[in-house]
Amino acid sequence: MLTKAHLAHNVVDFVNDWCWTYDPREIGKDKSPFMPFDLFPKQVEFLWWLQECVENGDEWLVEKCRDAGASYLTVAFCVHRWLFHDAFKATFGSRVEDAVDKAGDPDSIFEKARIILKRLPLWMLPPGFDERRHSLYMRLINPANGSVISGQGGKNMGRGGRSSIYIVDEGAHIDQAEKVEAAIIGNADCRGWVSSVNGMGNLFYRKRQNDSVKVFTFRLEDDPRKTPEWIARKKASTDPVTWAQEYELDYGASAEGVCIPGPWVQAAVKLGKLLGDRLERWTSPTAPGVAGMDVGGGGKGKTVLVIRKGPVVRVPKSWNTPDNITTTHAALDETRQAGAGVMNYDPIGVGNTVTSTLKHANTDGLKVYPINVGDSPSDAEWPDGRKAKEMFANLKAELWWTVRCAFQRSYELLLFLEGQEGGCDHPLEDIIVLPDSKELTGQLPVPKWLKNEKGRIGIESKLSLARRGIPSPDFAEALVLTYAPEPIEDFVMPSITPVFGGRGAGLLS
Template sequence: MTAGSDAPGVQAQRTLMIKEAVMAYSGQLKRRFENEGRRRLKLLQRCVQDAEARVVAAAAARVDPVTFLNDWVWLYEPRNPGRGLPAVLPLTLRPRQVDFIRYLQELRRNRRNGLVEKSRDEGMTWIVIGYYVWAWLHEAGFSGGLGSRKLDLVDKSGDLDTLFEKARFIIRKLPAFLKPQGFSEKLHSKEALLINPTNNANIKGEGGDNIGRGGRSSMYFVDEHAKVPRADTVHAALSQNTDVIVYGSTPHGRANLFARIAHNLIPGDPWDKFTFHWRNNPDKNYSLAVPALTGKGLEQVSPWYLFEKSKSVDQALFEQEVDISYDAETKNQIILGAWVQAALKLRLQATAPATAGLDVGDTGPDATVYSSRSGPVVTRIQELLSAEAPQDAHELATRDRVTLFQYDRNGVGASIAATVDRRTDRTYEVRGVFNGGTPSKTVYEDSQTPADLRFANFATECWWRLRLRFQKTWERAEQGLDHPDDECISLADLPAGDALNALVAQLSQATYSRVGTSDKLTVNKKGEGGKSPNHAEALIYAYAPPPPGPPTPKPRPAAAQLGPGSFD
């Protein structure tokens, strides 16, 4: 068979082999769960019949949470019947899940904060809840906090998708000799609260902005943290609440606190990070040899992964939630993370003239950012102290030999730029960019609509121009399209460090939406819960076009050219 000679036939054969492998493995899982269920039934029967066996089993469960979860914790998965598996099944910890429990123990032992990035359906939440129940049973005075972006996800009666119903389910399935003496769900289980009457331990929950405001905790876990609104405010409250914070989530872009912590973009010591990737899951990472699409030989693939991907209607969401991608496309993202990564790798030739951009923030002394570029090459991104910004910005602009220095003329940086503008020794033009101004009449290649009819303001046009540069950079680097240098952008000359990390994160946080009856595009530069992107906006100003001038009047037709019915 020659390459591509029977591609549809090969693809059909691969698809059938993959589906059969997934179904066969589901059968193995079912048998494994059945065997584990029988083992647990025998263990329970011994404990019911033999007091000494009960003492031994209780002691083993008390000493080690891994033993407790492996012997006594049951899960509920409503999707399983459709997969040929039981809805209620015993938790059998995989090696990576055992590692996770030890990780939680180490965080508490060392009083450290932890971040858990995960592929979906890796069992993180059930294991955290199981660990909490273990501590609630065996540690006097333990207080475990649970949070999510809204209270209905923390506790809603009868809803096993919520954190507290999972805890109640685990407790209900425990044999009587392991439950606290005198425990009554009616008396000791309230909304977002579980009390152990024998040792004063508790598990409590909060949602949204109230996370961390309910008193001190031994440790606090926030589920799907990347989607928590106003996460910085919540984090400030939690920092006063507990010595051990654990944030767990699948990624949700880079414009949130979870992503900043994951990439060490917050002040202080790096958090201890744990990764739950599907490739570490033996129930998913098994391989299969299938015919190669080239028609030559075989290749090893992951049946589970390809089967799940084939069912996904949103490939970007699949990459985000399964491959733990922080750069998968989010809804209405202006500059995709993959485009930024391409710009980090693509080296281009610097060309004159050089231009600088300055963004002055009002949120702290280190929020002012200077950027410069020589044609398509970004040559500098640097934070400045606001008090010293006029002098530092002038010195950098002189050193970078810029001919144009641009800033937001209506922003808080106007006074700083005015100070720079008054310098008699400057060799560059200082120009204010009016973000709220009318866009130009430019027709960009991705639309037939002029910019002034397409964008709500000049700022949105500037962001879109930068978007097109990054998109062409990716198309050139990854798809081999022949875009010229001056239509692309390169970040490859920037030194590694905090400034570059901040720029990379901020470039992908801005989103766009349509507003008003005109349905024009507008930019939300903070994205979903992000901070003001000072680094990205400095780059926006470095690439901002000249402000649109007054419209050029159409030439008046000569009298001889006027036809019948024409008028002035």
């Protein structure tokens, strides 16, 4: 038998030999719902990975398919540290307190810990440990070494105290996750987010795209219990969206109501690699193009410049500074160097600084237009014969819908090239091709569309996004500005409200 001294330095042997889990699905199969861990290789890898994160003070994230055991493993890991490491403190947080600790509910985090503790031999428990005094509501105390496992829920997560490790359970499903993050940054250096995926419009997805956050992935194929026969049966009885999201870790699957679905965005990225030389006429320095600039005010608000040549979108440029005078000149230089002849920008709010700067800037060779997306739609006529003014609540909705249609054509073209059902051979002039930009691809599938009381299409406001804990989609907004119809008259200072003609929002080709 392994000694206590050995177990103190080997979390894998501790979990494999002494920890128990609970699965009520075994009831009725002549089996007990309580069963010892039998770690499969990916779970072993995860425990060593998590130990390294704790020792290095890393921020980390676990994206998991359903039934991977990730939550139970984090609990077992923390119980191990609680037993064998002096003054260790782990804190678990979740969207509601009941998910952290609810007496008798084995789905709650602390009941998982109690299931493990109750099945340890007495010689392994801390000297003096009394369940009545040391296993409390959202608090497990080790009286021998001062270690603690604590819990928090809802809006109180991260407030006060310090921890060796802070773990946010189901982090992709938490409202106002930005506030949670701000709170837990001061609570622990080692912070972890464990969750199934929940679309692209949340902090969890943005962290997944952040290269400074360590990522561990539990895929369906990592679990040896999930045989091809099991997968076929489960997939046949599960709706496609749920299957893609819960089992295939498809962030674009939960796209209900979004203006530009995630799969369409990924298709535009894939087309850029697939079409290659067929896009050459738009990738040359002399090809005409248009730039869109979304103006930020420093801090979290970036100024972003996106340049599009026909269907081809270049890698965005961004500046994180409140000095919009210098940024305006930098954007003009970038636009010229790219060979684009038009630059559109949003003049509202902090965009006024750009308008003032342009009065004195050298714009020779460029057409620069302020585009107020709150204005009325253009006079363009859509293929079904309706005027844009009949279809859209404002210019913003018209532009987003124009971009949406380009992405839909890209998706259909990709299906056609891959020989899949639903494909269509669209002209390249009518599609959109994206670079592999995490910021751009992460923001485009976020804003939702809706209809107002007059039945006209509108796009989710920045205020509504903020209520969902989502920052302004500055990269996406900059791209959308490249689709603005060119005014009849050239830009003349100091006017900032152009009069739109009937060109619509056609692609430059």
